[in-house]
Amino acid sequence: MPENESHERTTVSVIGLGQLGTRLAQAFLAAGYATTVWNRTAAKTDALVAQGAVRAATAEAALSASPLIVVCLPDYTTVRDLLEPMAESLRGQVLANLTSGTPEEAVQAAGWVAGHGGDYLDGAAMSGTRLVGRPEALFVFSGSQEAFALHRAVLAGLGNCVHLGADPALAPIYDTALFGLAWGALAGFYHAVALVGAAGVDPGSFAAVATEHMPFVASLMADHARQVKDGRFPDDDGTVEVHRAAMEHLVRTSRTQGIGTDVPELFKALLERAMAEGHGLSGIASVIETITKGGRNA
Missing domain, CATH: 3.40.50.720 (NAD(P)-binding Rossmann-like Domain)
Structure with missing residues (x-):
């Protein structure tokens, strides 16, 4: 043996x-x-x-x-x-x-x-x-x-x-959802690195500041999850309209710096859809209703 x-x-x-x-x-x-x-x-x-x-x-x-x-x-x-x-x-x-x-x-x-x-x-x-x-x-x-x-x-x-x-389907659902979450965060990070890189900023230097910012982003997830559950979207973190304007600024700045605008254009389109559906003055977590509605209409 x-x-x-x-x-x-x-x-x-x-x-x-x-x-x-x-x-x-x-x-x-x-x-x-x-x-x-x-x-x-x-x-x-x-x-x-x-x-x-x-x-x-x-x-x-x-x-x-x-x-x-x-x-x-x-x-x-x-x-x-x-x-x-x-x-x-x-x-x-x-x-x-x-x-x-x-x-x-x-x-x-x-x-x-x-x-x-x-x-x-x-x-x-x-x-x-x-x-x-x-x-x-x-x-x-x-x-x-x-x-x-x-x-x-x-x-x-x-x-x-x-x-x-107990539902065996939950693990693959979470797997797929968390993969999408990670890619959403990474896509934003890659765009950000390209944007500051156009100004001569070292990627490592930017990452050091970005990681300090992420606990705030994580806190938004927890708070906005409660808003989604309650179906109420206060504007404490800005309205959809305000964020759409900020995203437009990000698109223009990116274009001026000569980098691609694929990532901010995607987010801008989502915010514009939410505004068109009447969420312009609601808090930004209200975009969940636009995303969910899109799934039902698919």
Whole structure:
């Protein structure tokens, strides 16, 4: 039997050792948990075995090796195709699926696992791969509350693990929503770096000031979430009309500095739509109604 390959039970199995899967396995090992690993290309297990992981000879062996199975594969179809022939081995197991997909796929996967006697958690790594294993790495899970509670300590080896609710669709919904949030913030940051760069400002110098500004932005999110829930939009942080005028200034300044206006034009168009729908004198959080209405009319 090859070194570190056995049939002894371990705490967690990781199936799929791409960039994220490998980091997941490393985090479990670093946290002191006995970890079994399997990948279709066996050579990808070598470095993890050298770090103390147990190599499973087959995917079925990995599935049977631990009570908690963490799967990280290209898509849900690949997960289903891989596990279908050994589905009976899911009985009594917890499958935590960190594969990216849609809410509908998560619900279908949960039903399929439950049909074979297992418990299902759908999950998403919200901090990429660089922070995995650190307390600030955010992981969101949804699905079986009992399964999450049972394995919470082990999953905490990955970072800050948050259970969103029993509906397995919640993790992919949050995954997509938070991805959009991150890109909205980054798009604004990239535009800002280009704008100050046209004035000769070093990107690092600007970032140092920008990060000091972000706690204020985060506080707006919390306050505006309450406004959205209440359906009341006071103008404490400025009206839609005032912000549209400020966005027009940003567009003109950008154009004068010779940089693209794609990002501020997008926000300006949203504010103009909100004004056209009668929200001009409302607080800026009222743009949620324009966004939501657009979705209903699509």
